[in-house]
Amino acid sequence: MTALTPEMAKELKRQAAEQAAALVEDGMVVGLGTGSTAAFVVAALGRRHAEGLRFLGIPTSVATETQARSLGIPLTTFSEHAVVDMTIDGADEIERGSLDLIKGLGGALLREKIVAAASKRLVIVADESKLVDHLGAHTLLPVEVTPFGWESTARHLEKFGARISPRRNREGAFFVSDGGNLILDCTFPVIDDPGKMERDIRSVIGVVECGLFVGLATEAIVAGSDGVIRLTAV
Numbered sequence: 618m619t620a621l622t623p624e625m626a627k628e629l630k631r632q633a634a635e636q637a638a639a640l641v642e643d644g645m646v647v648g649l650g651t652g653s654t655a656a657f658v659v660a661a662l663g664r665r666h667a668e669g670l671r672f673l674g675i676p677t678s679v680a681t682e683t684q685a686r687s688l689g690i691p692l693t694t695f696s697e698h699a700v701v702d703m704t705i706d707g708a709d710e711i712e713r714g715s716l717d718l719i720k721g722l723g724g725a726l727l728r729e730k731i732v733a734a735a736s737k738r739l740v741i742v743a744d745e746s747k748l749v750d751h752l753g754a755h756t757l758l759p760v761e762v763t764p765f766g767w768e769s770t771a772r773h774l775e776k777f778g779a780r781i782s783p784r785r786n787r788e789g790a791f792f793v794s795d796g797g798n799l800i801l802d803c804t805f806p807v808i809d810d811p812g813k814m815e816r817d818i819r820s821v822i823g824v825v826e827c828g829l830f831v832g833l834a835t836e837a838i839v840a841g842s843d844g845v846i847r848l849t850a851v
């Protein structure tokens with residue numbers, strides 16, 4: 618795989634997003650992901666809505682809700698729909714084969730995971746730089762925690778071998794998620810069993826959710842220099 622320039626990566630994200638948006642059918646409830654790749658999906662769905670496709674969106678962040686509303690996409694909530702037919706979202710890492718994921722570099726992991734867990738299909742869109750043999754190869758693992766006692770929560774997470782850095786915004790203040798929580802960016806020496814690590818992290822009091830998405834993605838649409846491939850979880 619050749620190194621992607623930002624322009625190439627953007628074009629590949631757009632290509633993957635267009636293919637995923639084409640999967641949406643009349644009458645569906647669609648989870649709308651968050652991030653730069655998912656934003657291309659929402660843009661494509663806005664276009665399809667304008668052309669007459671009828672569907673309802675459930676956004677996974679305030680940013681996505683704002684984008685969807687600006688495009689006239691009708692939205693719904695879990696009080697009206699218990700099941701999401703299909704969610705289309707990006708990822709920070711996608712493990713080949715299992716399609717287990719790391720998500721949350723954009724800070725939206727909690728709402729993304731709630732929507733993913735309620736979805737019949739979770740379609741991940743990405744450029745090829747996101748595909749890895751083992752999770753944790755290139756990226757840290759975001760963990761969302763309550764602001765109260767976060768230092769204590771961080772010390773407990775360190776017992777699992779993590780190096781921890783509370784996420785900050787450009788001004789240097791703590792980054793605050795849409796849910797009003799903090800994000801601890803955790804670097805683990807190795808993630809050899811994502812399911813066990815997810816359970817371990819979630820067992821710590823003060824942890825709200827972590828960015829490991831295990832067994833949730835059903836398929837991935839990945840664009841690379843040789844074209845767009847569609848992967849199914851095995």
Ligand SMILES: O=C[C@H](O)[C@H](O)[C@H](O)COP(=O)(O)O
Pocket residue numbers: 650651652653654655706707708709720721722723724725726729
């Ligand atoms: O919190 C953010 C989300 O998990 C994003 O879907 C993820 O970070 C990928 O974002 P992007 O498509 O911008 O690389």
